[in-house]
Amino acid sequence: MECPVVVHEGQKLNKMAAIGQKWVPLYQVDAFTDQPFGGNAAAVCLLGDEPQELTDDHLQKIAAEMNQSETAFICKLSPQDDFISSSVFRLRWFTPVSEMLLCGHATLASAGALFYVIKNPSSQLTFQTLSGDLFARREGDFISLDLPENKSQPQDGGKYKDLIKATIGSFPVQEVRFCSSVGGDLLIRIPDSITREQFEKMTPDIQGMMAAHQEEIRGVIVTLKGSLENGCVDDEGVQYDFVSRFFDPWSGLPEDPVTGSAHTVLASYWAKELGKTEFYARQCSQRGGVLRVRLRGDGRVDVKGQAVVVTTGKIRI
Incomplete structure (x- = not known):
């Protein structure tokens, strides 16, 4: 270009x-x-x-x-x-x-x-x-x-087991998906029982991620369904629909603080899981960020901040 x-x-x-x-x-x-x-x-x-x-x-x-x-x-x-x-x-x-x-x-x-x-x-x-x-x-x-909306597909976690292990450590895996259209994002959902505090303390093995990187992967999205029980709420006690983190150490920085493009993948996924199209979301990096996300019916996603x-x-x- x-x-x-x-x-x-x-x-x-x-x-x-x-x-x-x-x-x-x-x-x-x-x-x-x-x-x-x-x-x-x-x-x-x-x-x-x-x-x-x-x-x-x-x-x-x-x-x-x-x-x-x-x-x-x-x-x-x-x-x-x-x-x-x-x-x-x-x-x-x-x-x-x-x-x-x-x-x-x-x-x-x-x-x-x-x-x-x-x-x-x-x-x-x-x-x-x-x-x-x-x-x-x-x-x-x-x-x-x-x-643009970016859809993910179910993925056999075995193909990326070393990368998954390096990213989430001992956290259990509920689901693994892959989205190729945004440049290659691996989506890992962890169980709803994981608390926000535990999620925010999760520390990836960055060297392990670098060693396990595969060419088709742009980044790794880790996501958790929000609930009052697991503490995924804002300062006023309003529940987040979902929270996430995004790791891409091969781009030069280990963790992206807030990733708008990842939410074009997350919106498509959580719409099916939650049966809704509008979401209140947080990315749980150290800096943190709040997003309002809406999945439209025309293959587009509104990401507001x-x-x-x-x-x-x-x-x-």
């Missing part, structure tokens, strides 16, 4: 000489939280006409420099567009080590930067991505993402 550099006859363009001469806006946004330093942080970089000067390798180096779980790059579609009045943009996501097919929290963070810092007045933004068009709508203090801009600045490219 690299944008080409056009060199006219008789001209010579030294790309690397151009790179490093410009500064572009950069923000750090905490997604799926209403408080700074919660949820999942993403770096958001606004690229105007610069994409034609930046190779994929250079974008990857910027993401490695940011060292966030994901860095989002928002690009204008044409020179006539601008970040304030336009409503359609190109969006790409990079971890510190690779480009991603889909990233929910960095999409929410990107919309937050455009809505709250740039003051884009649009009620809905469209992002053209490797996963197709994604939409971000304002809904009061929330941003609702319109993402809040976003807080915590850093504004510029990066030299």
